[in-house]
Amino acid sequence: MLSVVDIISHGLWGGVAFGRKNKRAFWWSALFGISPDLFSFGIFTVANLFERGGFGRPELSSIPGYVSSLYDLTHSLVVFATVFALAWAVFRKPFWPMLAWPLHIAVDIFTHSTEFFPTPFLWPLSIYRFDGVSWATPSIFFTNLALIAFAYAMWGIQRLRRRRAVREEISRRS
Ligand SMILES: [Zn+2]
Secondary structure: OHHHHHHHHHHHHHHHHHOOOOHHHHHHHHHHHHHHHHHHHHHHHHHHHHHHOOOOOOOHHHOOHHHHHHHHHHOOHHHHHHHHHHHHHHHOOOOHHHHHHHHHHHHHHHHOOOOOOOOOOOOOOOOOOOOOOOOOOHHHHHHHHHHHHHHHHHHHHHHHHHHHHHHHHHHHHO
8 A cells, every 4th residue: 555655645746846837737747757657566556456456565576577677667767868858859849747757766766775676767778776765664754745745835825825916916906
């Protein structure tokens, strides 16, 4: 169940970081924020659910090879930069919500230890992986939740202020 919290947390970070413009930007950012895990572990979790009804952190040995391969792809800044540049070329402008993807990778670099899926952020150029502290460590886990709450509170205050400024502007004009 913990990993579900991890995925939601990635989505919330993506949304608050790059999706503050409007609802559409928010959902795209949240989607890009969770996509690295969605398209690696997500696929496996769903398959696992059907096969064994398993949930939560699986044994390393029970994780099939394709999950690691997908994990390399979706957790690489090199792959991200390539896709981002391609999308930029196709749409003739950058799609900013995509930046939630490298944010996910950055968070993972520091919150995964080499024990369980360290982040292959330089794949395929280098197999270097940073030995971080697992996000499931209580101090990291609760700090993360507190930071998310803080970020959303700041965003809420910002929006209230902006709305009030607009209202004052309207009443001043009329
Ligand atoms: Zn991840």
